[in-house]
Amino acid sequence: MPVNIPETGQPRVVIIGGGYGGITLGKALKKSPFQVIMLDKNNYHCFQPLLYQVATGGLEPDSIAFPLRKLFAKQKNFYFRMAEVERIDPALKRLYTSLGHVNYDYLVIASGGKTNFYGNEELEEKTQGMKNVPEALNLRSLILQNFEQANYERDTELRKALLNFVVVGGGPTGVETAGALAELKRHILPKDYPEMAVEEMNIHLIEGGDRLLAGMSEKSSEDSLKALEKLGVQVSFNTYVKGYDGHRLTTSDDVLNMSAETVIWSAGITGNIIPGLKPDVIERGRIQVDENNRILGYSDIFAIGYVALMKTEEAYPNGHPQVAPAAIQQGDLLAANLKAIQEGKMPEAFKYFDKGSMATIGRNKAVVDWKKLHLKGIIAWLGWMFVHLLYLIGFRNKLVVFANWVWSYITYDKGTRLIIRPYRKDEYLRVKQ
């Protein structure tokens, strides 16, 4: 049965996903001859770069998420359906979803990324992902539950395992999470748990390559390493995690095998691929597109943002960086191109405008690369905050997050150390999203 969506007589653009690519495209199609339909399994847009602050008790989840209906409240040609897309049938120009099927004239896949466990089911089951709000809240509960238990635990070995936090992967998420944990140890633990020996808390960051923030400059790698080590994080390179049974971690370096009750997996992301496309367009979890973001071999299906792999630009032979600015720029151009195509005009080729990259390590500590410029310290940190506030959707959210940051900075405190839904390691039914 088709999903109940009014037939307006307009050609239909169906967008899968309400991330940066999807919402930019949807907004840019406001004044267009199209009926715009957005499908997302959540009713909100989530600002993923700040999820680690939710997980470490710095921000409330509601301040980094924004209801999609509210975002498009005044757009007459826009229709939202909260649905999971199960399959594409390009021959019928049709999607199959959890609510029924949806026909399209143009389809845009903007389905983003998800945590990549490289097929290891044990790691998927036992480690903590951090790619969506429920996962971040689970991690927040687990961290606080471990503190509570460690506070009264008599068994020294178990207590140390409860206070041993392992972050796997030295990309921006891993670096930022390890930094936030180190700040919890330094500023919060002594206040909230005066009975506890703070030095028993350990934070490990395990990276498979030979440097942190591999996508950034060498200087950023060095600076972030120095900053993390100064905060007491134990960083290991050239080490792979082999397994984790929920208590014991095994790695490629036997010396690093250890007991830990919390392992955070930030070692990889892969595209959310929807079945139904020709298999040869998929390359390492991304969908190959031409310079107009059109999927190779299709005339009416496009991909933008994280899942799109465009190799046409000389400077980016392996595709563009999988960051918000790329998704936004592609969404914007695709809106113009869809209008052009509909009018029988030539679409324009995408050219990426590099806005640089950044990561924060903690209070007054961040690194920024912008073209040949490298910044660190408090200036980089202020820049990081400014850019993140800029990209955060919704004036109310910007205000709440800004107020929280100012508050934390002045008081050395964090907002919301609440265990709202206790996380049960063994019983937990993994939130599949």
Add this chain to the structure above:
Amino acid sequence: MPVNIPETGQPRVVIIGGGYGGITLGKALKKSPFQVIMLDKNNYHCFQPLLYQVATGGLEPDSIAFPLRKLFAKQKNFYFRMAEVERIDPALKRLYTSLGHVNYDYLVIASGGKTNFYGNEELEEKTQGMKNVPEALNLRSLILQNFEQANYERDTELRKALLNFVVVGGGPTGVETAGALAELKRHILPKDYPEMAVEEMNIHLIEGGDRLLAGMSEKSSEDSLKALEKLGVQVSFNTYVKGYDGHRLTTSDDVLNMSAETVIWSAGITGNIIPGLKPDVIERGRIQVDENNRILGYSDIFAIGYVALMKTEEAYPNGHPQVAPAAIQQGDLLAANLKAIQEGKMPEAFKYFDKGSMATIGRNKAVVDWKKLHLKGIIAWLGWMFVHLLYLIGFRNKLVVFANWVWSYITYDKGTRLIIRPYRKDEYLRVKQ
């Protein structure tokens, strides 16, 4: 095994519960010869009067909850353990908890209230309670999921059931929830769901007695009824809910039997009674205490706040109102009395200072009773907001809630319409707290 808590040599006061009574007592014992131990199954204090705003998308949960450890961070004689208390053994002066046992010199039961389903398991299973944060979040998810489904549902009967909201019980929680749902219908639904026929949404309030807000003045009952009816809420009196199978509601008045996908249960609260006391001290879900809040027949066990039933004051032959000010006043006096008892002095008798009562119905609409004074309209509404901000714990929380209210007032919008954890009616494992 005893729970691991340092023996300080001080006499031990164990407080069960981190509600208003518990935290007031704990704070007031800061300068005392006692070791103070607080047990609560949550790691936070929750401001229950605003839970209905969380459930209806007006406030984020983190702004009405406050971490207990943070609240007592600087109090050297204070020890917190997140634990569920299972049984009291007065002969051994010992509590049995989910973490092990805890011995006491003085025990204070400040365990508050929980939703009363009067033993009806079907109602407990299928209706929505609203006495804690997870319950309020479940209700928020359910309301929004029902809106999403109604938006595309072709079956008219099912669509009406999805948009039929029944609130059972006309006390403050019921009145405030019905009012908030009416405001969702009026201000949010037309913006967020332009495809939907708003008039298909119905809000019923079913009350067993013959007036709303039975604990307040006749005038408040009348004014709140008028205000709710003006907002379009259908109020029924002298009607009892007999059953609800998750879809169909049956009542004592056959005309009111109806299909509804959401039934909110606010028809009663009862004390959280912990097993182990002599059964004859329990009366209708409350524990009988003397004028010093000492449980009848015990020398070293006290009860304060919601669970305490003190009949010594002439003006309150059936006990004091079960509201925050009573709990706070009892907590304060008990702190002084425990110190007196420890020094061999006479404890003082409790005298309740009535601070009046109030309820809000919606934008610019509230009722206040204070001694012989009755207020309504915008003045009552401003008073309601002021008092609730005053009682809300934590400067940061006050600020966030205040900002949210100002924002909502100006924009006619509400903050956080997020389905973070979808509520699954059939699979749901009830959060038992």
